[in-house]
Amino acid sequence: MIDNIKEYATVARAAEKFVKSVAESNSEYAKTLFTDDAVLFGILNGTAERGSIEQFYRNVDTVGAGDGFKVSIDVLAVEETVAVVRVLEEGWGGSIDFTDFLLLLKLDGEWNCVAKAYNQNSNTISK
Template identity: 75%
Template sequence: MEMYGKIRCVTYAELVGSGILSVPSYKWYVKENRLRVVQRGGKGRIALVEYNSLPSKIKAAYDEMFPTATEDLRHTIMSNALITDNKAIEFYRDRYFVRSVAEGNSSYAKHLFIDEAVLFGYLDGQLEHGSIEQFYRNVDNVGPDSGFKARIDVIDVEETLAVVRVLEENWSGRIDFTDYLLLMKIGGEWKCVAKAYNQNSNTIKNKEK
C-alpha cells in the first residue's frame, strides 16, 4: 500500500502477486471499470489501484492478506514527514538563531521566536528568566565575533513539537553554552516558544567525545 498524491492505493503486485486476483481477473476488473487504476505500470512505474475502489470481496481479501498495511503506510508517511521537518528545523535554526549570535544582531532571531517566548538560564552565575527580549539584548550588546562556533542537533521531533540543542563556543569571546530550544509548529511553521541554557566550557569538543 502506498499513496498516489492524496489517494491511498494498493499495488498490482499486492493484488496479483499475492494471489488475490489472477492476471485475467485483474484485467477484467480494470476493463469493466470495477477497479480504478490511478497509475499504470511500465517505464519503471508500478501500477497503483485506488484502495477505496476495490470491490468489497477483494478489499476484504486484501485486508486479510495485509492486515497492517494501513498502519505501515501511516508510519511511512509520518517518518518521511519527520525527516523533512528535521532538515527544515536545522536550516531554520542555523539561518536565524546561529546567525543572530554570530553577527551580534538579534533581528534574525526575532523571526524564530514567538513574542511570548521565555528564557531561562544562568549567565555568569546569575539566573536569567523571563521574556526572550533579554536574549535579544544580550546578543545586541555583545556584538559580532568571528571566533564564534555553533553546532545544531535535532534531539526529537513529533508532529507539532520539536527539541533542538545548540552547542555554542566562544560567545562574547569567552563563554560556551548548551542551549535547548523548544519548538512548536504554529500555522505550518516551526517557532521557538522557550529557550533554556547552561553555561559551561568546551561545549562542542566535550559533546564529540
C-alpha cells in the same frame, strides 16, 4: 509519532535563524523564529535569567560573537508539532561556551521557538 527526516532538516533551518543572530550580533533574525511570548531560562555568570526572550535579544545585540565563535546544531526530536533543538556555542563574546535548548512548536505550518533554556559551561564563568 516521530516525524520524517525531511522535517528534521526544516527544523534545523529554523534554528539557523537563532544561530545567525548570535553569530552576527543582530537579534532581527531570531525575532522571526521566537514567538512574542517566548521565554528564556538560564544562568549567566552565576546570575539566573528568566522571563521574556527580550533579554536574549539585548544580550545578542550588545555582545559581539567574537572571531573564534563556533556553533553546532543538533535536532534532538521532532514529533509532528513539537521539536527540541540543542545548539552548542563555543567562544561567544570571545570567552563563553553555552549549550542552548530550543523548544519549537509548529504554529500555522511554521516552526517557531517558544522557549530557550541554556547552560553556561562552568569553565567559562567569570569569577
